[in-house]
Amino acid sequence: MAAQTGLSAPAVGRGVLPAFPSSSPSEAAPPGPMGADGWQLGSSSDAEKQFSRCAAKLRGLRPDCGQLRPELNLLFDQLLSENYNKTFYPNINIRAEDVCSLLKHASGLVPLSQEHLVVKLCQLIHHLLNQLKVIMDEQTLDVLVNYTARALKMCSTWTHSDVLLALSTVVYGNGLQCHQHLSDLLGEDGMLLVYSASSQENMELRRVALTCMANICFRIPGQQPLDDQYRSVCFTVFLKTLQSPKPPNTDELFYCMVIQAALKGLQCCLSGGKWKFSGGEELGSVLASLKRLMFHGAPGVSVEWPAVLYPAPLPQYEGLSVPKPAEPPKSSDPPKDGSNKKKKSRGKGKKTSAEESRGNDGEEDDKEAVSATLQKRGGREGGRGEGESLCKSSATSLYPSWIRNSSDSEFSDSEGNAQSKLRLYHGRVRQGALHCLLAVVKGVEKRTLYGYWSSFIPDSPVGGPPPLNLLTIILKDPSPKVRASALQVLSAMLDGSRQFLAVAEDTASPRTSYTPFSFSLATAVRELHRALSLALLAETAPQTLTQVIKCLAYMVANAPYHRLRPGLLSPLWKQMRPYVRHRDVNVRVSVLTLYGALVTTQAPLPEVRLLLQQPDSGGCSTGSFTPQDSALSWRQRDGVSSPSRTPTIQPQRSLHTHSPHVLHTPGEEDSLAPWLLRLCVSLVTQPREDQSDSEGASGGAVFEPSPVRLEALQVLSHLVRGYFSLTQECLCEIGQVSARCLGETDPSIQLHGAKLLEELGTGIIQQYRAENNVPESSRVPMSQFWTEVLSGPLNGALQNEQHPMLQTSACDTLSSILPQAFAQLPDKTQLMCITVLLGLTYSENYLVKTAAVRALGVYILFPCLREDVMFVADTANTVLAALDDRSPNVRAKAAWSLGNLTDTLIVNIVGVDFQEELSDMLLLKMLQAATRASADKDRVKSNAVRALGNLLHFLRQSQLTRSAFQHPLEDAVRALVKTVQSEATMKVRWNACYALGNAFKNPALPLDSALWSHDAFSALCHVVTSCKNFKVRIKSAAALAVPSHRGCYGDTKRFSCVWHSLATALENSEDTNDFLEYRYSASLRHTLSQALLHLLSVSEPQDMPALGASLAGEEGRGIKEHLVRYLRAEEGGEEGTEGEKDTRGDSFNPQQRIRRLHIHIFMFDVHTQPSLPATSGVRGVLRSNKYNIFF
Secondary structure: OOEOOOOOOOOOOOOOOOOOOOOOOOOOOOOOOOOOOOOOOOHOOOOOHHHHHHHHHHHHHOOOOOOOOHHHHHHHHHHHOOOOOOOOOOOOOOHHHHHHHHHHHHHHHHOOOOOHHHHHHHHHHHHHHHHHEEEOOOHHHHHHHHHHHHHHHOOOOOHHHHHHHHHHHHOOOOOOHHHHHHHHHHOOOOOOOHHHHOOOOOOHHHHHHHHHHHHHHHOOOOOOOOOHHHHHHHHHHHHHHHHOOOOOOOOHHHHHHHHHHHHHHHHHHHHHHHHOOOOOHHHHHHHHHHHHHOOOOOOOEEEOOOOOOOOOOOOOOOOOOOOOOOOOOOOOOOHHHHHHHHHHHHHHHOOOHHHHHOOOOOOOOOOOOHHHHHHHHHHHHHHHHHHHHHHHHHOOOOOOOOHOOOOHHOHHHHHHHHHHHHHHHHHHHHHHHHHHHHHHHHOOOOHHHHHHHHHHOOOOOOOOOOOOOOOHHHHOOOOOHHHHHHHHHHHHHHOOOHHHOOOOOOOOOOOOOOOOOOHHHHHHHHHHHHHHHHHHOOOOOOOHHHHHHHHHHHHHHHHOOOHHHOOOOHHHHHHHHHHHHHHOOOHHHHHHHHHHHHHHOOOOOOOHHHHOOOOOOOOOOOOOOOHHHHOOOOEEEOOOOOHHOOOOOOOOOOOOOOOOOOOOHHHHHHOOOOOHHHHHHHHHHHHOOOOOHHHOOOOOOOOOOHHHHHHHHHHEEEHHHHHHHHHHHHHHHHHHHHHHHOOOHHHHHHHHHHHHEEEEEEHHHHHHHHHHOOOHHHHHHHHHHHHHHOOHHHHHHHHHOHHHHHHHHHHHHHHOOOHHHHHOOOHHHHHOOOOHHHHHHHOOOHHHHHHHHHEEEEEEEEHHHHOHHHHHHHHHHHHHHHHHOHHHHHHHHHHHHHHHHHHHHHHHHHHHHHHHHHHHHHHHHHHHHHHHOOOOOOHHHHHHHHHHHHHHHHHHHHOOOOHHHHHHHHHHHHHHHHHHHHOHHHHHHHHHHHHHHHHHHHOOOOOOHHHHHHHHHHHHHHHHOOOHHHHHHHEEEEHHOOOOHHHHHOOOHHHHHHHHHHHHHOOOOOOOOOHHOOHHHHHHHHHHHHHHHHHHHHHHHHHHHHHHHHHHHHHHHHHHHOOOOOOOHHOOOOOOOOOOOOOOOOOHHHHHHHHHHHHHHHHHHHHOOOOOOOHHHHHHHHHHHHHHHOO
């Protein structure tokens, strides 16, 4: 059972749920000297002794005792007077079974007729379970739920508030275990439904009932969700509560607490397992209610809210209603413009204290300085129409008079406290609505949610009436917690939206007649940039500031900047630079995360490349300073910048030399590494300069906190991956950073250092690819780099069995070595790499084994290793062992490596010595293992069938005739046939068709006589005509055209079947319901035409009647047209698409092509002249030496 920790329903004045802080821990505490926690101070040992003494007395009581009632009263009071809160007394040791035993026994002693004792027992149940976080057994749960449920039925109404409080504590996270009681609580006319109904006048009972329903719906991670039947009932009640107006003559505080309980219940419903909104307007109703409550109690918001939000590409604007009298504070009138200016200027003098207040954890979040800051920002926004419109109507400014008039408030102390409490509860409602909206965003499919974006994110420049959306809260809400919650919602909406935002574009000239959807999305991205940049300037609370920067990172990671006008990223890049010196570690980490997103998005992006190439003028101080910049400059003392925080990196120094404290002039820095690279190197390698005396006295240098160093290493990896050409001049320095990290003791630092090294290897591979056209002079000297890397601490990382993730990353690093670089390494280094990888394939950790097997699959393709029979045999044995591993990841990589190994066999097929030296038994084991793997999961099967095709191609006549190979050979072919005909993924079927074509290339295979050959041709004929995927059809047609002799196709019936299948496929080559497949139709026609011409070229006289019948009539005319069109396309005519080239690589001049075309036209007509001799028919024409070159 779940611990009753946070969703228990408190009395008035406490937070309803854990998301809303409580103002007093319990309502059962007697008055007395209070500690900081609201309880009488005492030691945990005193509480334990008191509990043990009272529990022993209680266990000694029996229902027939004469003094039972006064004894119970005294014991309950003594138990309730103690503080058992583990937050303040973590060492308190009261066993859960003792608490359960006490409560069960007490429930048997208190009859329901003694209502005062019932109330005290319910208070005790809540007190003990809530503070001690007791996990109940099923028997205790059943006893307590049954007791409280009977109390609701039999006791007077005045007791029900405490009874429901106890029930809500008991059922917290245990809704599913209470299934036998749910019908009484949540069924038709259930007690909780009665008390939570909108007709319930007692708001306290309504609130506690809603809290109890929320606790029933709450699910601890790992538990099964509540039954949909009861969850749906609760969902409906919560939604109706949110939609119902405030009852007349109801105190606003009570109403806020009811709304908080309903919001938390709705959040529990949405988060307690997969939730599906019913059809119609349910999702729109939920979003409309949440959007209204997002602004509940916000100063000056007086809007007629829609009851339902509808998905639409165009935004929905809320219309401003006639100005209504402002809600409390009622005695405060909005100041006039003139007084506003006075108070604004007065507020500037209190900026420092206001910043401290805005950054506190409480709810008194904003003072005069914040108002002044935001009024200045409103002036900037006024150019876009928002700032002015927010001030025109009464109550349209989201900053009320209690902020502006705080220095000469018109409230008395008691009134001020009431107003402060009301603002606190209003803020909690807004925060609860945003938490619930976050659950909706995470629970609803992204595609469905995109239609509602315009209701929460503006997609047009601000103008006219002020829009009320998430950005309004982020910029205007007085509570930092509410602003942070809004930022979390916006981040969740942006996360994973890359595919949706990919449509955005504003590079073309704007249209005047209508606004394209792509332009609206681009405008939304620009508005997000504008609003979040303003929030960055105004925010001072470190937690909220962190959320602003994280939200910017999500936006940068998903927005398509290559389709937007340049200029969005440059201001953001410069605006973030001062924050790398922020005193808060989380802010510094989030800044580095944002820079990582900037150098990752659509890399290499021209705008980012220019930013990286800009010289660093003045260290980190370049760019816009924030209003709170004085609080940020913790790295600069007395206005003097520390040079070692931005050390310079000399290009191409040795890995083992490092002089970080060398000063350089700005002119020298212009030609050095990018500023961001130098910053990250500094954060990783340089000690902090702001060490306290105690830190300095420890005798060692104090580096940046681990999260900062890890994020800096990730940014370095992103830089190397996306902008290798800018970082290659500092390759040795980056390698040195990686080597230094590998030599540290922190496993996380070691792991990120290894990943950085892996990125360096991958970047070198990209640089040496022929298609990249990198000049030889600009390439990195590979042998020197890898020699130094492999002689450093990487070897130790490979053998560090205590940290498998580090070993895995080190294996990946080894696999990123170029073949040319590996060949230049010393023999002992090569041997070390191979030996270590072979040994790691026997690791007990599946991640290490997977990486080692994959690295061997890379090495087996190296030219310097693939002719080494011993290495091939060792790798084969290792891969075969991995194919039987229980981990699917290991088997998938082993199948991939086996495919690469068999590719090596095909490369070596011309070498007689290699074939002779390779063991027949090893080949047989590989064939059998690949056959077994072809029945595995699809990600294993796709490479297993590739290996089967290569092995069937590689086997020699002497091996095929051996009896040991007969059954394995037949099983292998039948495995390929079965895969071709299966419902596996298209990649698997594509590979299986390719594998059969690969096998047909082996002239030693008995295609004409083997029983399995009929099944192979039948499977390919079926797929080429019926498969929906055109790429599978293409490979099956190519496989049917592989056999080089007529005898391979078998008898006339089989040959005719192959011909008819190809002809039918050619006629239907444009029939598809999937538009994505249509792009392959030209390539399919090309392959089918080649296959038909190949069949004509090998046909014999006995095949002519069937071919003649096929070419007769309308069907034959269509085949002729396709083939003639194909031949003309080869001349550069109609269908000269990519891939439509002769696979044999033959080239023909125009005259030869015309002659070839005439020959084929003659072939098409030959069936109408049966009197022609065989030598002058198709066979004679095709076999003549004169035209042999064309076939």
